[in-house]
Amino acid sequence: MSAQFLQFLLAGLTVGAIYALVALGFSIIYNASQVINFAQGEFVMIGGMTTVSLTAIGWPLPFAIAAAVLAAAAVGLALEKFAVEPARGASVVTLIIITIGASILLRGVATLVWDKNIHPLKAFSGDAPIQMGGATLVPQSLWVMGITLVVVLLLTWFFGRTLLGKALLATSHNRLAAQLVGINVRHVLLASFGLSAALGAVAGILVAPITFTSWDVGVMLGLKGFAAAILGGMGSGPGAVLGGLLLGIIESMGAGYISSAYKDAIAFVVILAVLFFLPSGLLGKRSTDRV
Amino acid sequence: MPARPDLRRSSGLAALALVVLLLPLALQNNYHYEVAILVGLNAIVCVGLNLLIGYAGQISLGHAGFFGLGAYGSAILTVRYGWPPVGAMLATTAGVALVAWVIGRPILRMRGHYLAMATLGMGIIISIVIATEDRLTGGPDGMSVPPLALFGLALAGERLWYWMVGGVLLVAVWLALNLVDSPHGRALRALHGSEIGAEVAGIDSASHKVRVFVISAVYAAVAGSLTAHYAGFVTPSKVTFFHSIELVTMVVFGGMASTFGAVVGAALLTTLPQALTVFKEYEMVMFGAVMMLTMIFMPKGLVPTLAARFASRRPSP
Amino acid sequence: MLLKNLLAAVVAFGCGIAQAQEPVRIGAFLAVTGPAAFLGDPEQKTLELYIEKLNAAGGVLGRKLQLVSYDSAGDAEKARTFAKRLIEQDKVDVIVGGSTTGETMAVVPLAEAAGMPFISLAGAVVIIEPVKKWVFKTPHTDRMACDKVFVDMKARGVAKVGLISGSGGFDKSMRGECLKVAKNHGIEIVADETYGGADTDMTAQLTKIRQNAQVQAVLNAGFGQGPAIVTKNYRQIGMSVPLYQSHGVASKEFIRLAGEAAEGVRLPAAALLVADKLPDSDPQKLVVTHYSREYQARFKSDVSTFGGHAYDGLMLAVDAMKRAGSTDKARVRDALEATKGYVGTGGIVNMSATDHMGLDLSAFRMLEIRKSDWTLVK
Secondary structure (H helix, E strand, C coil): HHHHHHHHHHHHHHHHHHHHHHHHHHHHHHHHHHHCCCCCHHHHHHHHHHHHHHHHHCCCCCHHHHHHHHHHHHHHHHEEEEEHHHHHHCCCCHHHHHHHHHHHHHHHHHHHHHCCCCCCCCCCCCCCCEEEEEEECCCHHHHHHHHHHHHHHHHHHHHHHCCCHHHHHHHHHCHHHHCCCCCHHHHHHHHHHHHHHHHHHHHHHHHHHHCCEEECHHHHHHHHHHHHHHCCCCCCHHHHHHHHHHHHHHHHHHHHHHHHHHHHHHHHHHHHHHHHCCCCCCCCCCCCCCC | CHHHHHHHHHHHHHHHHHHHHHHHHCCCCHHHHHHHHHHHHHHHHHHHHHHHHHCCCCCCHHHHHHHHHHHHHHHHHHHHHCCCHHHHHHHHHHHHHHHHHHHHHCCCCCCCCHHHHHHHHHHHHHHHHHHHHHHHHHHHHHHEECEEEECEEEEEHHHHHHHHHCCCCCCCCHHHCCCCCCCCHHHHHHHHHHHHHHHHHCCCCHHHHHHHHHHHHHHHHHHHHHHHHHHHHHHHHHHHHHHHHHHHCCEEEEEHHHHHHHHHHHHHHHHHHHHHHHHHHHHHHHHHHHHHHHHCCCCCHHCCCCCCCHHCCCCCC | HHHHHHHHHHHHHHHHHHHHHEEEEEEEEECCCEEEEHHHHHHHHHHHHHHHHHHHHCCCCCCCEEEEEEEECCHHHHHHHHHHHHHHHHCCCCCCCCCCCCHHHHHHHHHHHCCCCCCECCCCCCCCCCCCCCCCCCCCHHHHHHHHHHHHHEEEECEEEEEEEEEHHHHHHHHHHHHHHHHHHCCEEEEEECCCCCCCCHHHHHHHHHHHHHHHHEEEECCCCCHHHHHHHHHHCCCCCCEEEEEEEEEEEHHHHHHHHCCEEEEEEEEHHHHHHHCCCCHHHHHHHHHHHHHHHCCCCCHHHHHHHHHHHHHHHHHHHHCCCCCCCCHHHHHHHCCCCCECCCCCCCCCCCCCCCHHHHEEEEEECCCCCCCCCC
């Protein structure tokens, strides 16, 4: 494997892991409530910015991270409670507008709570590049990929083994049936938002040492996460992870081998091509229409 | 039986014409005119977009792309190739219609969020190409555009443009209203209700969807060309994903499946940022809050909600 | 007869007093939020701070200054609408603004048509070339940055250069200028890569440049977070040839973001960044030290050259008004054009009918980052 190819691959996997985390957030909320939460990117921002603030005032990194994730989860819960729940039964487009409004609001609040500058976060274990077959990697990339793997495994255990997780899955398959067996759907919805927010925050914290964080870092990441979730099949957990990794790799390879200026366009063209042949995404549920 | 909608349609159009005619009494300086013209231009795009979203029930998160193609098409043809502005506008509109027709067929095969993603991707690809091909388009800093000219006479000045845009808006609304009440419009509403049901009734849903997609693209392109000549300048900032979202928000705000709702939505969301400047650094927070609260408490949009409230007050026959 | 004259005098006097009461309105449209907030935020803060200080010192021509500013968020159309609002509704006396080139160029026709003196805070050379009657600018042009960098490269014996730039307006404009002027310095651009504005990894592009054995130095024309990431990636993949940045990253924030990777990076910048390192004999020392100190004291954040450009814009406008003795737009414009020997944070300004920026190459200093701080080269 040529060193150049390996370099592109590693770069793609690193950013792809972040997209995967954000995409998972989209999928979880979509599954529970059919809502596309366009404010997902802001959870990424809240995670990163909160960690930066807390470490700046002297908190040790692990505590700062935990607090940041909790803060984001709290915002997620608030979003569900005050924005999505009151709009129960509204059309899909209306809900999309509400979450977009929420994302603008959150960004506005971010400029007031923090500032409009870009902030770095110290890498978890230093900056010394690691050589790997002619390509180089920063230690933080390993953290990103490693933690994402752990998170995915945890989620698999959560959905497969815990009661709340199974309740979430049940609600996504058939809300009415879930209610009939006694699942409190309102709690499930809250949990899904909280969980997605936490995932977004983790992504934001992991990637801040590499890409920095700022009040509007969520916009692009949210968009790419959404694209990744659709690519993999909206609502499918494995699809979100696959979509995220693929998107990252396509971008990296596109930049490296074709044209760095058109990298994003190439990625979107590929997504559109996939959707053309597989209108429900790579691993999406083949939906059936009831007439 | 059809008498009712006809009456509502023409009375609505008359009311809009009255507003357009009388508004200048309230406009005190060129800045006011500028805002009014921007409202009109946005309204034209929204009326077309509403046909797609509100009536046909298809979502598009990429319509800023068609707007941009219209604007840049006019700009490039007049500046780089020396075409006369009106000819450039016509050619551009035809070109955008063709592009929409070609992209429309494959894209409209998708549904729901996948369609949203596909239109989003389309819009982003267009904006990336525009921003990158700087030799042709002037890149991220944009390019200047000569004023619209008819038979060599330059059409410039806020007053003149106000009447021009007002006129085009009235024509656009009239066309949209006619479309909605035509067999094509009824087919659209049928397939919005249930695509399979409509097909069973013999409606070729694919070709209807593509047709309304093309029509909405044409509306956007015309508005784009006009904007380019009015502003005398064009930049990629109007071709972004954010602007696409803004357009969808205007349509939903005012009320989907309501042509006048689209105009109201455009008016509100174009003037709102101007009014919110008093909030200085709280502007973004206020804007987001307004969007959220309006949609939470008036989920059907402004015009249908107000119309329903008004209708319920009227004593029942 | 006497009564009529007396009445006329009283009215004139009254109007004169009313006129004196009217504040001098400084209009501004800045990218305070959005992708160029890096520029607009310090600009806004600077204008607010100094209008306050000027008012405390008595104002201008016996009148108070009033700032009317809007956030155009980097969007050219918003800029246009706000500029129209400033001209038509707020009726300002001068406009200092336009953080980005796109926003500035959209407003130029308005300023020209309305006869409004407009001092732009954006970078591209196209703003003042060709010269427009009512439009001036304070920041150094991107072409000057290219010239300064190429001169320094030549002095180090570099003849073949790799270029990497972003997709923003500033980046593209500077890249275009560098490609044009390189041969004037005997320099050849042998590699030319680009990255996107929100990109988080440039190792792919840098790897391609590294593979080109001819490259003797690399110039990164960009601003925002892109150059910081480029710098970090540069060290990560072990590139050893000299790296030059542009004046787009002339702020401590760049050093903070790039961390240790910034060691040894050179860039052209205004003297403002090395205020405390200038010799006392330097003509700019006083101005830049004062601005630095006052900005840092008030806002508790590092001074930025972008804020400095806003400072220069405001002060030039005020100085022109004083020399013209009025706020009459045509007189102020003429006075601006006649500015000579004005010492600003960006350099010494000498304007003329053909030069509406007034800075020459000496206004740029070549800086090198050593031990996370700026140092003056030679």
